[in-house]
């Protein structure tokens with residue numbers, strides 16, 4: 001039975017969510033436009049000292065292995081590319097935005113490790129199936145569960161009920177609908193539109209548990225969905241009893257392009273460990 005009262009209260013509370021920090025808003029805006037210059041990315045990031053410092057720490061990490069220290073964001077953009085720096089800045093700013101809130105009921109670090117896993121997993125799968133442009137997959141994966149982040153960090157008194165009600169074997173979205181009357185995918189779709197996220201990211205947020213509903217973005221959403229299932233199976237990030245099965249539609253959509261998914265788990269795990277080493281300094 002759906003909890004209509006709670007559903008109404010949660011949806012009305014979404015209107016009171018804070019606006020996005022400047023860097024997040026501007027970077028997501030240019031990502032949505034589809035084309036952006038190195039100067040645009042550097043200018044936006046440079047306006048926030050805390051984010052700039054974190055971007056530089058990441059750019060100077062052993063993972064990128066530049067022989068000389070990168071001293072400013074412009075230099076980082078030239079050496080790493082606008083897309084890479086944009087992804088780094090959004091990763092740290094999204095983490096900061098949510099992590100600054102109530103840390104309960106789910107573990108913020110584990111949650112963002114999981115989202116990082118889905119981001120890199122989406123890119124690995126996207127390359128395998130020849131999806132273009134691959135660059136949109138990282139952020140779609142990273143942000144697909146913002147609905148859950150909103151419930152957890154802004155409405156923890158509601159989300160704790162889901163965590164408490166979790167019983168082995170029941171799907172996460174079904175627990176949410178039963179307990180709250182709304183699931184994190186629907187919440188994600190609402191806040192994604194409210195915050196003017198690019199359309200493909202909103203699709204990933206709204207349909208990643210039901211890729212068939214995504215219509216024009218069905219392939220992208222199927223990629224994120226399969227990445228999510230593999231990341232759960234690998235035990236990356238959140239330790240949960242929730243079950244996530246790959247939807248037949250997503251499997252059919254992706255297997256048209258590639259039939260060989262052997263070793264995909266190993267590949268995603270390797271990429272995830274690299275990503276963790278890049279971000280470990282700034283996400284803790």
Ligand SMILES: [Fe+2]
Pocket residue numbers: 144145148184208
């Ligand atoms: Fe999800």
